[in-house]
Every structure is written in structure tokens, then in C-alpha cells.
Amino acid sequence: MAVEMLRFIAKYLPAILPFAFSLLSERIHAFIHRFTYKSVSAPKNVVVLGGSFAGAWLALRLAESLPTGYKVVLVEKNSHFNYVFNFPRYSVLQHREQRAFIPYDGLMKKAPKGVFERVQDVAVEVRDGEIELASGVCVPYEYLAVATGVRQSGPAKLLASEKSEACAELRTLQGKIQGAKRIAIVGGGPVGVEITADIKTFYPEKTVILIHSRSQLLSNFGKRLHEHVMGKMNDIGVEVLLGERPNLPQVENSEAAELVFKGGRVEHFDLVARDPLQGKEKIIPCTGQTPNSSIIENFLPTAISPKNGQILVKSTLQVHSGPKCGTAFENIFSLGDVAETGGPKMGSAAFVQSGIVEKNILALIHGKELSEYKPMSVEGILKLTLGKDNYVVYAQHEDGSDFLMPGKDSNVDLAVAKAWKTFGADFKDSDV
Template sequence: MAKTVVILGGAFAGLHVAHALLKKRDAGLKVILVSKNSHFYWNIASVRAIVPGIYKDEEIFKPISEALSRYPETSYELVVGTAEAADFEAKTVSVTTASSSEPRSISYDQLLLATGSRTAVTGVPWKAAGSYEEAVALLHATAEKAEAASHIVVAGAGSTGVEVAGELGFAWGKTKEIVLLCAEDKLLGGDIVSSAAANELKKLNVRVEYGTRVEDTKPSESDAKKTDITVSSTEAKTITTDLYLPTFGLVPNSEFIDAKYLEDGARKGLVAVDEFLRVKDTTNVWAAGDLVSNPRAGFMITQKQAAAVAKNIELALAGKPPLAAKGMPVDILAVSTGRSRGAGRMGSFRMPSFGVWLAKGRQLGLNMFPSYLDGSVA
């Protein structure tokens, strides 16, 4: 009997699982991949792509159709659209597409939730924003503003904030004023590599303001092209900048999921899963990536989760019990600081700056992009 697997989300987790299932060449299986964006966006490189001339669009955006074209047309369907509702009891999802005025109802035997997350503040390119055309336009606009600015404020000193500040400092640290606002007294949430990251940013002439939290932003009264940032530190003050780049906060794309399947409290909006990455209180719904964020959001963590979910969906289709998902053997944190250095660790072992550059900063993972196109990732 034919089986249908619906995958909601065409980024790192979703495409990985699609490849894993389609490579089995199971004649009785159809994979329906639903993605709001027609292109796969290698957003890991977005922190560097805001510097004009580093990447061409086609280096960081690839058509998802290209990745799936190696499989028989009868084995898959790519739906460019957005999930609006999911009925786990009826085993259906409702998807809106640009090509139809009416939502499309899609039935499934197994469902993967991999819709990821979005930035808490709109107007920045760290995540795919809307359609492919919208994502490209936002990236270009940000790069143009960065090139024209003489004063740039990056808010949020997690991995993305440190990497953005590092790229800006590497490109323009000697000619522009680059400021990184850190709400805490250390970068990266006080991780053991925080001091190493701070030293690297200092070399790039990035000024870090600790204990400084953004309270409000608005167009400057003196110049509408500038932004007034109200911050709280030892005392409230206003910073006027040419370009404001917030990097803090991720919001899970889970509005279409019934709240009873979601976490609450500090993990509000994330999908609640068991040790198999199966959505709690379901038998055939799975989740991976930023929508789970356990132990945290991260590329390598997502890869491990995608591999585990792909295997468990395969077992479920065969009527076999799932296997517990295994996490990373050691927690790794690697943060690039410009195009020549970085800061990172493997567990409690601190990595040398050159090692972080070699492993991540040199290419920001773009060397792995082809594996998502040819299927070798799975």
C-alpha cells in the first residue's frame, strides 16, 4: 500500500530527511516537501553576505527543485507554500500557496515538522524572510546599508551577534565605528570561550558595550535615515546609529500547531518531543531542527536530529518501533570572528583561533552546501 510522508520545511532538517527517504527508492513511498521558499538559503553565511562583493546570490541560494530533480518525479512533490493548520488526528495539513486562492489539504501517513524559526525582530537577513525574492532583496538592502554606514550597532552578543560584529570589523573596523551591545557581562552567555571571542573582536576594532540591553528603537528625530536606540545600562541612554542590526531572539514557526503539542515557559512555542523526536501524544508526527532546539539551536545538532528522524520514519513505515535519538557526542561551539580567525571549543577543550577558522570561518559551511543538493548529506 502506498505511503505518503509530508515534510513541512525545506531547510536543513527538512531537505536532509527528504533525501534520506527518497534515496531508498521505495516504489510505494511518496514524499511531499512543503517549503515557504523555493530556494534553500545557506543562512549560516548571512553574517558575511552583508559585506558586498563576498558572495554571489547563487552561491548561497540554491533551488530546492534542483536538489530533488535526481529522483523519479512520481516519488516526490515540491509544494512552495506555508502551513496554516495541522490536524494530527485526521492526519492532514492545510497549506496556502501563491498559485491558489484556496488552502490545499494534504493527507499523510507520517509527518515531519521542520519549519524552523524566524528572527524576533524583522528586517534582518539571518533567516529566510518570506519568498526567495524577498530574502534576496533583504540581503541586498542590508549589504547596501552596511557599506554606506559610518556607524553600525549590532545588538545581541550570542553566536550570530559576535559573528556579525566580527565580519563588519574585519571589513571596516578601521574606517567605521562598529559597536556590539551585550546585555550580560560576558559574550556568548558567559561560555568559556567568551573572553577569546572578546579578544578577537578587540583586534578588529569592534567596541563591545556590556550590560547594555535594547529597550526601544525608532527613526532618529535628527535624521530619519538613522536609528535612535534606547538602551538600559548603568543609566538609560540613547545611541544614534546609521545601521541597527538586531541578532537576538528566535521565534519558532509553530503557530499552525495546536498549543497542546507545544512547550510552555522558557521554551514556549517549541514542539514537545520524546526521546525519539516524536511529537508527544502522537504516533506518526516528528520534529527536528530549530522547532525543537534541544539542547539548543545549531547546525550540527540539526544534522544529528535529521538523521535520527529519517531513520525513525523509515522504521515507522515498516511497522517497527523507533530508536532513541542520539545527540552530539560532545558539545561544540565554534564562532567565526571575521575571515581569518575565530573562537571555539569542543566540550571543555578550547580550540585555537586558527582551528576555528579552518573548521568554520574559512567557508562558513558552504563547502557542505553541495551535499544538500546531491543528497550525500543523508
Template structure:
């Protein structure tokens, strides 16, 4: 443990030191920009589509750097910022769901007045120079940034776009779990692992099973993490079935109250049938890339469904490159980690290149994945255990554990990061 702690500190220092001076310069430029930027009538628009981790980050960075005469417009369909990191916990723990939805009202606090506008809506189509919303509203753009992310099955992400109905969605899972005796989760990624650990921690008498199609949990990470997580789940009493891709069949429960979401039977590869009151799938992601299917269909990868980009994060399309359109985050084919931290680095690349192009220069900032930092992970395993993990490119895995986890997962930090006050959570609509 002590050796891993030292190694993690050294990794952090190796990363932080080279970025410290540029970060200081950026902050000085932000302060100057706030004093010099002036809102004008009929500005040119830099439109950002998608208001999750990548979208908000790049919108704020751009708003803190575009010159007078330009404005950033952030388009997002959800009423509140969905803090998806806490969804697994709030799928189980009752009375906390509202804390996972942070109002967008405060994201303009850190930028000059008039430099950032938040528009709620869903994009129906993108044309050259114009974004068309489903409402029929048309928003022109000189530069377009796509941060539309991926869809996942609930509870990893929710189908509701209103905070109130999203909370009801979480409550439905909470109630279903509470009144069920046998619960299965299919998918051994971070969401599935956290979900089964939380169910077993808060309801230790329930039979909880995690089913994963591969031989290793959390397959994007190293074997040491798998071994540790597997051991922790077994200590909690979670049954783990690996290398299983079960067939799911729905049946009517004898007790009509159990499994309000439909009791199911799982047919395993050896023919055995296991019955559960609730089966929750936590598998697969679908990139929201169809937004480009009309304007530049060839920019969508045939193999992954993500948007093809150059190292500058400009959209790539077989030599027909729309230099004013960028993509970042989970929807972009960057070959880097698909983590929020990676999107933060990508946001800086997009921001620098757009500002350069506004100034008449060629985009020169390039995104180079940094797996050690961008691919690091903070994972909860039940009520109290927190695992911090990273894997240096040329070294053994680093894994640290703590027993200081909290029920709310310190969500107030997220509220503060996005400029909001968590004390307002109870009064928000």
C-alpha cells in the same frame, strides 16, 4: 594549539569509529533502494513541512528508504534554500548575496526517481491526515514531519521568500552599513559576533559597537570561547558593552542619508545615551510551532513555545499521542543543542522510526543528544580568523584558530552538498 588539535582528533575518532560501520550499511541500503524502489500512482505520503537544514536532511533520508507505495513530499515556502550561516557576512560584503540562496531543484538527485516531491507553499492548517496550504491545496499524509524551525529578526533570517527580494534585503543592509559611521549590533550570540567583526574588518574606520545583555558573549558555550572572542573583537577595534539591555529610541538623523533604516539612540542602564546611524538587533528566536495550535495545542510547550516530543521524536501531547507526527530541529523540544548538526542526527531517528512503522513495527530509534559533537561551533571573526570550538562533556574546552578564512566562506561546499553547481548562481532567478 598542538594539544587542542590532538584532543580534537581524539574526540572526532571517538565519535566517528562507532558510526562508521552503521554508516556503511546505510549507504549499501541506499544503493539497493535506488534499484528496487518504483514510483506508483496514488502513493501514500510522508509529508515534511520545512525545507531548511533539518527538513531537507530528513526528506532525503526518507526518500532513500521508504518502500514502493510511499512518497515523500517536502513543503517549503522559500523559493531557494537559505544558507543562513553566511547571512552575517553577506549582510556586510557586497556582491555575494546570491550565493546564500541555493536552488531546491537538485535535492532529488541523490534519491530514486519519484520518491521525493518538492512543493512550494505555506501551510495554513494541519488536520488529522491532511495538510492545508494557504493556496487552498490539500495534501494528505500517512506520516507528518515538522521541521519548521524558528524565526529570527533580519539579518539572521530574512523576511523575503523570493531569492530576488531576499538579495535586495541583504543589499539594503549592505548599503546602510556602507554609508553609516556609527553602527551598533544588539545581541552577542554567533550572528551578532560575526556581524560586528565583519563590519569592522571590511570598514575599519567605522565605529562599531556590540551590546549584549549578559556578562558573557556566546553564553551557550564555555568561558574560554568568550575570552578569546572578546580579545579578537577588541583587537579589531570593536567596542563591546556587556550586561546591557538598552532601550532603543528612533530619531531623525541630521544627515538624511545616514541610517536609511532609521538612526537610533540607545539608552544604557546608567542613563547614558549613545547615538548610532544604524542599530541591528540580533536577539531572540520564536519557534514556528503554531502550526499545531489547532490540531494538538497541548503539544506546544507553554514555557519555550517548542513542540514537545518523545525520545523517538514523535509529538507528545498529554497521553493523546499522534504517533504518526514527528518534529525535529529548532522547533522541537529535544533538550539537545539547537544546531544544524544536531538536526542531522535527529533526521536519522525520524527516518528509522517512520520506516519501522511502515513495516508494521514499533518505533525503537531514540534521540540522545551528543553535546560534544552536535554543539561544536565554527565561528568567523572578521575576514580571515576562523575559530573551531567544542566542549567535551567531561573535559576542558577545545579551541582552535586559523587565519585562512575566505570572503565567500567557502560557500561552494554548501552548493555541492545540496547537489547544485555554484556556477549557476548568476543565472538563477
């Protein structure tokens, strides 16, 4: 473990140090900005669509740097910031789900007056120079950043936009898990692995089956991580079925369902969602994600990749219209999971990309040279929980080397308290 940590530091320190100095410089400029920005009656809008990690960080950075005459408008459908990292844990652990929903109110409490506006609404159409919202309101923009993320099934993402209803969704899943004797989880990515390990370690008496279509869990990462996770699953008593892609029924309205595996083997499941305490078996799908790129489909149809549905961007993260970076839309950017950036689909990558978009919007305002986003392997570092007490940190470097560092953490709330602090919210209010 110590040797692995030293290898990790030696490999990534050259990348981390300049980034740390850059963040320090940002904080200094943000402090100065509070006293130099002046509110005006009709500022030009820099609109950010989506208030998850990429969008929220970008909005915060812009609020700390936009010159007088501009303001940032964050359009987000959710009433609270969804700390999705804890959704798998709070799908299992009861009476803590409210802590995953952080008020946006504190995010800009140190920003100067007039620089920020948050609109709780859904953008339904992008046009040249304006956004139409579901409410019928049209918001003009000078610059636009699309950070609408991806659609996923629960527990990775929730349907509700209000905190109370989102908490109810998590409590429903908690009830299903609590009432089940045999639980099948379909999908061996990070969410599937985490919720599997949480269920088995918080409810060791249950039979938990993890089903994955490929021969390796966590298929986007190295084999060493797969082997480590398989060992942990074996230790805690989880059955793992690899290379299986069973038919997944529509579970919402089914009282009984079955999965058909290779060779025609059939497994029966009781899916009585209306009364989960009576269920002996439940299915929790943890499969796939779809980019939320349809918002620009009418306006910029050729800017959506036919391969994966992501928004095509240049290295500057400006949206472009097709093969070989055809027409670029100078004032429209995209970042985070919805964009085809070449970087990992991770929170750390979204943070780095938000810095690039902020710099480039400021560069366009001031007539300066644009910066390019160059993905770094450090952005893809994964911290994966493996039950209530264990985790593993995994990283892959460009040269093919990888790093695997297991650890222990008895804090069942993981890092949610730190997230509340980042958003300027008081964690003492987290149980309200």
C-alpha cells in the same frame, strides 16, 4: 593548537567512527534503493514541513529509503534553500549574496522517479491526516514531520521567500552598513559576533559597537570562548558593552532613534533606512528567536511547551501532548530548532535528528522497534568566523572539558561551495 586537536580527536573519535560507518551504510542502501523503488499511481504521503537544514536532510534521506507505495512531500515557502550560515557574511560583503540561495532542483536528482515532490507553499493548519496550505490545497499525510525552525530577525533569517527579493534584503543591509560611520549591533550570540567582526575587518575605518545583555558573549557556550572572542574584538578595535539591555526602537519607519542604557545614559542614532548613505549611525538587531510551532497550535495545543514555545517530543522525536510524555502521536514527528529535543540548536544536531526520524518512520511502516535520539556533545561543535580571515572551533564535552581551536581561512565565501555540491547544484551557476 596541536595538543588541543589531539585532545579533541581522542575525546570525539569514539562517537564519530560509528556515525561515519552508519553514513557509509546509508549510501550503500541509497544506491540499491534507486533500482528497487517503483513509482505507483497513489502513494501514501510522508509530509515534511520546512525545507531548511533539518527538513531538507530528512526529505533527502526519506527519498533514498521509503519503500514502494510511499513518497515524501516537502512543503517549503522559500524558492531556494537558504544557506543561513553565510547570511552574516553576505550582509557585509557585497556582490556575493546570490550564492547563499541554492536551488532545490538538484537535491533529488539521483532519487528514483515518483519518490519525491516539492511544494512551494506555506502550511497554515495541521489536521488529523491532512495539511492545509495557504493556497487552499489540502495535502493528506500518513506520516508528518514538523521541521519549521524558528523566527529570527535579519540577518539570521530573511522575510522574502523568493531569491530575488531575499537578495535585495541582503543588499539593503549591505548599503546601510556601507553608509554608516558608527554601527551598533545588539545581541552577542553567534550571529551578532560574526557580523560585528565582519563589519570591522571589511570596513576597519568604521566604529562598531557590540551590545550584549549578559556579562558573557555567546552565553550558551563556555567562558573560554567568551574570553577568546573578547580578545579578538579588542584586537580588531570593536567596542563591547556587556550587561546592557537598551530599549531597541522599531527601526523600520524611524528617521531618528535613541538607545537608553543603564543609569539613563542616552545614545542617539540616525536610522534613515530610506537613504542609508546619509546615515551616520545604524542599529542592526541580532537578538532572539521564536519557534515556529503555531502550525500545530489548534490541532495539538498541549504539545507546545508553555516555557519556550517549542514542540514537545519523546526521545523517539514523536510529538507528545504534555507533561511526562502524555499522549504520543505515533505518526507525527518534530525535529530541528522548533522541537524540544534536548539537543543543541545546531545544524549538526538537525542532521542527526533527521536520521532518527527517518529510521522511525521506516520502523513504523515495517512494524519494527523505534530508535531513540540521545543528544551528543559532538552535535554542539561551533565554528565561528571572527572577521574575514579568522575563525574558531569550539566544543564542550559532557564531562565539562572544552576545546578551543583557532584557525585561518582566506575563503570569504566560507563553505558555501560545498553546500551547493551537497544539494546537487553546480556552483558555477551561483552568480546567476
